[in-house]
Amino acid sequence: MGVVVSERRAEGTRRRGAALENAITDAAWEVLVEQGYNGFTYEAVAARAGTSKPVLYRRWPQREDLLIATLTRYWRPLDIPDTGSLRQDALTLLRTVNAERARAVILMRIQLADYFRETGTNFSDLRSRLRPADQTPPFATLVDRAIQRGELTDVPRPERVVNLPFDLVRHDMLMTMGAVPDEAIVEIVDSVWLPLLSHEGEPHSTTIEQLS
Numbered sequence: 001m002g003v004v005v006s007e008r009r010a011e012g013t014r015r016r017g018a019a020l021e022n023a024i025t026d027a028a029w030e031v032l033v034e035q036g037y038n039g040f041t042y043e044a045v046a047a048r049a050g051t052s053k054p055v056l057y058r059r060w061p062q063r064e065d066l067l068i069a070t071l072t073r074y075w076r077p078l079d080i081p082d083t084g085s086l087r088q089d090a091l092t093l094l095r096t097v098n099a100e101r102a103r104a105v106i107l108m109r110i111q112l113a114d115y116f117r118e119t120g121t122n123f124s125d126l127r128s129r130l131r132p133a134d135q136t137p138p139f140a141t142l143v144d145r146a147i148q149r150g151e152l153t154d155v156p157r158p159e160r161v162v163n164l165p166f167d168l169v170r171h172d173m174l175m176t177m178g179a180v181p182d183e184a185i186v187e188i189v190d191s192v193w194l195p196l197l198s199h200e201g202e203p204h205s206t207t208i209e210q211l212s
Helices: 002-014 017-035 042-049 053-059 063-074 086-100 102-111 113-119 123-130 138-149 164-176 182-200
Strands: none
Touching (some): 063 102, 086 138, 102 123, 164 182
8 A cells, every 4th residue: 555655656746737736636626526625635635646735735825725726627617609599509508507517516515515614705706716707607698699699689687687597507406416407407598588588678667656
């Protein structure tokens, strides 16, 4: 056993640059999945990566720095579809989220519960840190393109309405602890989101007198 560990450490010392950092964040991800945030320590990650704690400290002085680097590596930007149809764009994007993000979303909610308590942050805060500052939210991009194509009227829409499909899919992931059935994705788009977007583009006929 000692020989194996020594060989891994020797191998680790020969890695440089991106290769070393990728090996460390890969090991860190494995530790996070298996042990949660409480087990996400420099000791555990260094041992799994076959390197030393000083190597980690030089790159990520704080444990949170290492955590963000690890999550960023596994929270890759989504490809934004451009099929020429808002409905098909939305379905394609949600299916991609369902296939590529379900496990990560569930992991971050469960394994990072102690991190959120310790830092006083939440999932939304973390997602903002993982998304590039200048990146437009995916569904906002889809809506903008639909307006340019003439599928939607160009009126102000609340951010909550625009991003609703992702919020509903994420909710279902967390409620069922797994991927969302495709029929639920179609229902979210066809029965909830698209009608709501169209309604947001229409004049509101309800008056104060009607509400009285």
